[in-house]
Amino acid sequence: MKRLVPYLVTGFLLASSPQLYAPDGTYLGNLNANPYDPNSVSNPYGKYGSPFSPYSIHNPYGKYGSPYSPDSANNPYTTGGPRIVVPRGSGGTGFSSPVER
Numbered sequence: 001m002k003r004l005v006p007y008l009v010t011g012f013l014l015a016s017s018p019q020l021y022a023p024d025g026t027y028l029g030n031l032n033a034n035p036y037d038p039n040s041v042s043n044p045y046g047k048y049g050s051p052f053s054p055y056s057i058h059n060p061y062g063k064y065g066s067p068y069s070p071d072s073a074n075n076p077y078t079t080g081g082p083r084i085v086v087p088r089g090s091g092g093t094g095f096s097s098p099v100e101r
Contacts, residue, residue: 023080
């Protein structure tokens with residue numbers, strides 16, 4: 001049992017969040033609710049969660065957050081919006097899918 005506990009703790013710490021990628025391959029952050037994760041879309045002060053960052057889906061004037069941009073997660077009419085990628089080993093199967101609305 002002593003050998004199993006460190007493995008479980010290590011496995012838990014290495015689990016990573018699903019990630020968001022733009023159609024052009026640009027990384028747009030981790031999809032989690034952690035406001036302290038520097039790469040989370042939920043961190044209002046981070047590169048991927050700030051409403052002022054050009055890489056944020058929360059920037060209504062940016063390429064990835066505008067309701068009019070074809071690459072935006074917020075455009076209800078886009079046919080090529082961001083993709084969600086679940087990394088292998090994080091409890092998912094390593095798939096990629098379009099963002100559903």
